[in-house]
Amino acid sequence: MLLICRRETRAYSLWRRTIIPIASQGHLIKPSIMHLRFSLNVNKHSTCTTGSLYYLLIVGSSSLSFRSHTCGELRPADVGKEVTLCGWVQYLRQDLFVIMRDFSGLAQILIPQDEAKIDLKTALCDLPPESVIRVKGTVRLRPDGQENKMPTGEIEVLAESVEILNVCRKLPFEIKDFVKKSESLRMQYRYLDLRSSQMQYNLRLRSQLVMKMREYLCNVHGFVDVETPTLFKRTPGGAKEFVVPSREPGRFYSLPQSPQQFKQLLMVAGIDRYFQLARCYRDEGSKPDRQPEFTQVDIEMSFVDQAGIRGLIEGLVQYSWPVEKGPVSTPFPCITYEKAMKDYGVDKPDTRFAMKLMDISKTFHNTEIEFLKDALNQPGGCIQAICIPDGAVRMPIKPSIFFLVKADGALKSPLNRLMPASAKQQLLQMAQARPGDLLLISAGTQECRPLLGKLRLQCAELLEGSGVAVRDPSAFHFLWVVDFPLFLPKEEDPDQLESAHHPFTAPLPEDAHLLYSLPHKVRGQHYDLVLNGCEIGGGSIRIHKASDQQHVLETILKEDPSLLSHLLEALDSGAPPHGGIALGLDRFLSIIVGAPSIRDVIAFPKSFRGHDLMSRAPDFVSEDELKSYHISVNWPAGDDGNQEK
Amino acid sequence: MLLICRRETRAYSLWRRTIIPIASQGHLIKPSIMHLRFSLNVNKHSTCTTGSLYYLLIVGSSSLSFRSHTCGELRPADVGKEVTLCGWVQYLRQDLFVIMRDFSGLAQILIPQDEAKIDLKTALCDLPPESVIRVKGTVRLRPDGQENKMPTGEIEVLAESVEILNVCRKLPFEIKDFVKKSESLRMQYRYLDLRSSQMQYNLRLRSQLVMKMREYLCNVHGFVDVETPTLFKRTPGGAKEFVVPSREPGRFYSLPQSPQQFKQLLMVAGIDRYFQLARCYRDEGSKPDRQPEFTQVDIEMSFVDQAGIRGLIEGLVQYSWPVEKGPVSTPFPCITYEKAMKDYGVDKPDTRFAMKLMDISKTFHNTEIEFLKDALNQPGGCIQAICIPDGAVRMPIKPSIFFLVKADGALKSPLNRLMPASAKQQLLQMAQARPGDLLLISAGTQECRPLLGKLRLQCAELLEGSGVAVRDPSAFHFLWVVDFPLFLPKEEDPDQLESAHHPFTAPLPEDAHLLYSLPHKVRGQHYDLVLNGCEIGGGSIRIHKASDQQHVLETILKEDPSLLSHLLEALDSGAPPHGGIALGLDRFLSIIVGAPSIRDVIAFPKSFRGHDLMSRAPDFVSEDELKSYHISVNWPAGDDGNQEK
Incomplete structure (x- = not known):
């Protein structure tokens, strides 16, 4: 795109609605190698006056380049223009056309058929697909009846000259969207x-989304982008941290x-508002769809409360x-952990569909069914149910405890004859079950909820597999989950407490007094952001007083506070109240674009075993190269490593 | 800052000239937790009409926060406003004032003196400096004669309530700009x-500069921000690369x-325009002012030539x-390596001052001075000189071969009596030397130039040390250096060639034919960006044909091309012509802010030995934690490591 601007004006580019200040603070900005003097009107659309100094700016995707336009941008309005295109040969058609591609789309190039340019034609017709060419030519309308529905389908470019910039000699698979490739072939090439x-869409969307996030944080809310070190000290017991000798x-x-x-x-340092697109590392072996390095949108603010952070993130997502x-x-719905x-039986519910858990204990209050009676008699015992709409008809599975609601409203179940009619009636009413539905029940303590929660998700998948629309694939349901317990009993020793998230989370103000008496009852100022049933972010208001932090580390968690002495010292040096959040960028993007894996939103991901299949890393x-790091390899017995090299 | 906006308009924020689209593409953007309905005119400056839906937006540095304003922004125009400030106690004055600080500056808080608020006064007067407080109060003008020249020096805030948010208990040094701290104390705290x-200025400037760079690359020129892996395969012989087991x-x-x-x-992949603020790593032990991790502005473009990249970077710097x-x-001056x-005797000249090298061989054409004659008689022999203005008067050093130009224009030199008058006259003329100047000469081959180049810089420092203004400390001289040799003789074996920069640099088009015949004569399409005598960036147009790349690796550099087989394969799969550049962000910023070290523009730098003095990393x-990585430590003799733990 060309912009012609008078000195000391602001030019408004139509390109992506960007505003380019041509003269800013008295000095000229010329984002182009080309700046020309004009002494008269140069363009009927400009408002140039004679005698002034004008600048010709080239901005947009074809600035500073061999090309004048991208392949995908040409339209009937460009007819008659002399253009230069650069790109890849997608395919040849009828020895007459080259279909040429760049990131923006396809353009049809008409190969000149006259005798004088026979060499050009020969060269093009011999050219393998994916070779790189530069074409100069003129845009014209396609002849009647030859238009198609591509964005550039109404025009073609009559080539005047073609230059072959590089010949493609090797191609392990065709570059066509419909050609299916194995995952390992995709990664290797x-x-x-x-x-x-x-x-192309995924990576470009990622770039644009991140740019908008930065504009919002930096330009709208005054955040400071600060880079923090990635070569740091090992966290004690940080089993998932890579080491670097x-x-x-x-x-x-x-x-x-x-x-x-x-x-x-940084908050103690008075930076006030920090953000960073932070590269993070986690050595988890081969968990499905995890990457050893990933990116989080990392945010921290001083003098803020939960509502402030949540409002910030809602604005960030919207912007x-x-x-x-x-x-x-916005605002996003917000529910408590409880x-x-x-x-939903889970702390990251998918709220795109209902099928909520129901407590139907009341129905079985006087039941004679032995195992239900036992369940209800234990402390915290309950009977939970979910109602699967149309599940009686559609579900291929038949779990052990179920109720089919028959067409006439009667129940069919292994428990049927053990239940009085009144109980059945009550059950149907509580579940608001209609004919054709399936009721699944689970009896036990509170712990039966997570089981039903998983069953709920599996049922949704099964129903969708059988053609029932349960979740709208184009819907995005954001949800805040708050008021998590601050501490949980350790699995290996339930008398001991461990942090539900991390030891820096502050208690809810109304629970703060319990920190010194009943820590297991304390709820934390932690918040999770959930999108379509995936946790895409989490954060908290932090403890900002050293004495509280010391108490949590030493007395409640029984950890050695000297390992975090620099943080405790910092809190004692005038730490402001502060809080923050981190969003998992890769996961967030994969949900937005509907990708099956985060690998599809990362340019060069590792395989699930942590390998780079292209360069063969690690x-x-x-041994010689390891010497300067004073380490040597412990080869497993019978393997000195040589045979693998 | 508050913005009141009607639905579906664009609101122009005055804050940092940011434009906040309130309604974009039909959906509303509310970067705030507060959105209120108004049904009538709410502000005399607004153009609101009754009956519409309005939104109150809070943007800027105090959005979403406990505070209404920052300490440093209050001015006489704010008199009468009720404000809430949050910040640190800088100091107390006369038991009457708290001087309060946040990132934006200082504000004077007047402590209420009435009996009813005696508790407040007592609490404040006992509060250690750097404690954190929240103050609610009213802005008023300072009484006549009590104003000062601080930005907020005309107003003060009469406190109505003060809340102590955190008490500062520990402070290893005072937070005052004039208090000098040792480097290690600064790093530890x-x-x-x-x-x-x-x-604060350095880190905030860094954030703003980077944001502007991103706007320019992404929004103005259509670059795509792509993150690349940092866990990669080791470069063969990459002695400076950290390893990660x-x-x-x-x-x-x-x-x-x-x-x-x-x-x-990424260029082979058709990304077309890539950039990244890339974290890079270099294990160099303890070179002065290097960091084991640093950041570069990394750029690559397809279908571009040298002029395109240079124009892009000139625009980037300006923007x-x-x-x-x-x-x-712009454009920046451009000189060849030669x-x-x-x-200047160096490939990154400081062009803020002259004192250029001169070839004065002619003067000594017929000299009788033995060692000069010998120098001139060897192949490539020459005699070089620099003229230090006022050097005869100011320079404390007296090198062995020098000419003082005396007040009467006569020369004083150990060589004086060996030179005929005509030669002296010619020398003075060639050097354009004035009385008081000092001429330093060096005789030998071309290699005497780098020596004089270093001497030139040292003389500039010495002159500045004695009070002569040689270089304007506020001047920024950008310079492109181009046409570097593509290959240089290896130091250890001058018959072998090695890449002057890296093996991917393309030859100058006019030298390309020499690649297969006289490779040592080939100049590369490499360009360095120099600022005030420091190299702040470098890049090149790359080789994009696999056959050329293979020839360079295999035939010229005698390297094993199989180690880069994935790159060679990629070049054979339709690689476009491409080129790029990388700017050293830390160095660039340190020059802009005039910092003595890049540590001053990095939030948490390592010491020169590579240590984090705060957390004590590495x-x-x-041994147990290393087990899963199959490595063990080779302790030096007599050191099993235990005593150091």
Whole structure:
């Protein structure tokens, strides 16, 4: 795009609604190699006056480039223009047309058929697909009846000259969206896989979304983008942290799982509002759909409460949300951890569909059914149910305890004859069950809820598999989950407490007094952001007083506070009240674009075993190269490593 | 700042000239927790009409916060406003005033003196400096004669209530800009050091500059921000790369020194325009003012030539340049490597001052001075000189070969009596030397130039040390250096060639034919960006044909091309012509802010030995924790590591 601007004006580019200040603070901004003097009107659309100094600015996707336009942008309005295009040969058609591609789309190039340019024609017709060419030519309308529905389907470019910039000699698979490739082939030739329109869309959307997030945080709310170190000290017991040997014997850096300590220290430092698109590291072996390195939108603010952080994030999501994905309304719904567990059996409920858990204990108050009676008699005993709409008809599974609601409203169940009619009636009413529905019940303590919660999700999948629309695939349901317990009993020793999230979370103000008396009853100022049943972010208001932090570490968690002495010292040096959040960018993006894996929103991901299949990392390093790090490899018995090299 | 906006209009915030689209693409953007309905005119400055839906937006540095204003922003125009401030106690004055600080500046709080609020007064007067408080009060003008020249020096805030948010109990040094701290104390208590106004300025400027760079690249020129992996494969012989052990015996990742391979692969992938603020790693032990991790502005473009990249970077610098540092004019001057060596004896000349090298061989054409004659008689022999203005008067040093130009224009030199008058006259003329100047000469081959180049810089420092203004400390001289040799003789074996920069740089088109015949004569399409004598960036147009790349690796550099087989394969799969650049962000910023070290523009830098003095990283890791990585530590003789733990 060309912009012609008078000195000391502001030019408004139509391109992506960007405003380019041509003259800012008295000095000129010329984002282009080309700045020309004009002494008269140069364009009928400009408001140039004679005698002034004008600048010709080239901005947008074709600035500073060999090309004048991108392949995908040409339209009937461009007819008659001399254009230069650069891109890849998608395919040849009838020895007459080259279909040419760049990131923006396809253009049809008409190969000149006259005798004088026969060499050009020969060269083009011999050219393998995916070769790189530069075409100069003129845009014209396609002849009647030859238009198609591509965005550029009404025009074509009559080539005057074509230059072959590079010949494609090797191609393990065709670059066509419909050609299915194995995951390992895609990873090995990632640079070809990224040419697909879906991967181009995913990476470009990621860039744009991140840019909008930065604008919102930096320009709208005055956040400071601060980079924190990734070569850090190992967290005691941080089993998931990669180590990095230093040149001092026995000393290692560690790649941190998050900048948690640094973001809090930045608040103590008076940075006031910090954010960072932070690279984080987690060595988890081969968990499905995890990556050893990932990116989080890391945020921390001083002098803020939960509502402030939640409002900030709601605005952030709304501001950066891709227009084509429809509107997002705020504020996001917010439920407590307790309610989430009660209604959905999980702390990250998928609220795109109902099928909530119901407590139907009352129905079986006087039951004669032995195992239900036993369940109800134990402390905290209850009977829970979910009602699967149309489940009686559609569900292929038949669990052991179920009620089919028959067409006539009667119940069919192994328990049927053990229940009085009144109880059945009450059950149907409580569950608001209609004919064709399936009721699944579970009896036990509170712990039967997570089981039903999982069953709820599996039923949704099964129903969808059988063609029932349970969840709208284009819907995005955001949800805050709050008021988590601050501490949970340790699995290996239930008398001991451990942090539900991390030891820096502050208690709810109304529970703060319990910290010193009944810590297991304390709820924390932690909040999780859930999207379509996935946790995409979490954060908290932090403890900002050293004495409270020391009490939590030493007395409640029985940890050695000296390991965090620098943080405790910092809190004692005038720490402001502060809180923050981290959003998992890869997961968030994969949900937005509907990708099955976070690998589809990362340019060069690792395989699920943590391998880079293109360059073959991790790889062997010679003992000699390890010497300066004072380490050596412990080869497993019978394996000296040589045969694998 | 409050913004009141009607639905479906665009609101123009005055705050940092940001434009906040209130309604974008039909859905509402509310970057705030507060959105209120108004049914009548609410503000005399607004153009609200009755009956519409209005939104109250809070943006800027006090949005979503406990405070209504920042300490540093209050002015006489705010008199009468009820405000809430949050910040640190800088100091108390006369038991009457609290001087309160946040990142934006200082505000004077008048402590209420009435009997009813005696508790408040007592609490405040006992409060240690750097404690954190929240103050509610009313802005008023200071009484006549009590104003000062601080930005908020005309007003004060009469406190109605004060809340103590945290008491500062521990402070290793006072937070006052004039208090000098040792470097190690600053690093150990970095969270306090960052409270200084200089460090606040440096980090905030860094954030703003980076934001502007992103706007320019992403919004103006359509670049795509792509994150590349930092867990990668080790470069063969990459002695400066940190290794990261994986859970597979003997296999290591490596932390890359730059995303060079990935950026080129992204061009092959059709990303077209890539940028990234890339974290890079270099294990150099303890070189002065280097960091084991650093950040570069990493850029790559397809279908571009040298002029395109240079124009892009000139625009980038201009667009992101801090207003308060004065204008930057473009295009930047550009000289060849050959000319830089000839005029300055170095490939990154400081062009803020002249004192250029001169070839004065002619003067000594017929000299009788033995060692000069010998020098001139050897192949490539020459005699070089620099003229130090006022050097005869000011320079404390007296090198062995010098000419003082005396007040009467006569020369004083150990060589004096060996030179005929005509030669002296010619020398003075060639050097344009004036009385008081000092001429330093060096005789030998071309290699005497780098020596004189260093002498030139040292003389500038010495002159400045004695009070002569040689370089304007507020001047910023950008310079492109181009046409570097593509290959240089290896130091250890001058018959062998090695890449002057890296093996991916393309030859100059006019030298390309020499690649297969006289490779040592080939100049590369490499360009360095120099600012005030420091190299702040470098890049090149890359080789995009696999056959050329293979030839360079295999035939010229004698390297094993199989180690880069994935890159060679990629070039054979339709690689577009491409080129790029990387700017060293830390160095660039340190020059802009005039910092003595890059540590002053990094939030949490390592010491020159690579240590984090705050958390004490790197640290010892137990043998047990290393087990899963199949490595063990080789303790030096007599050191089993235990005593150091």
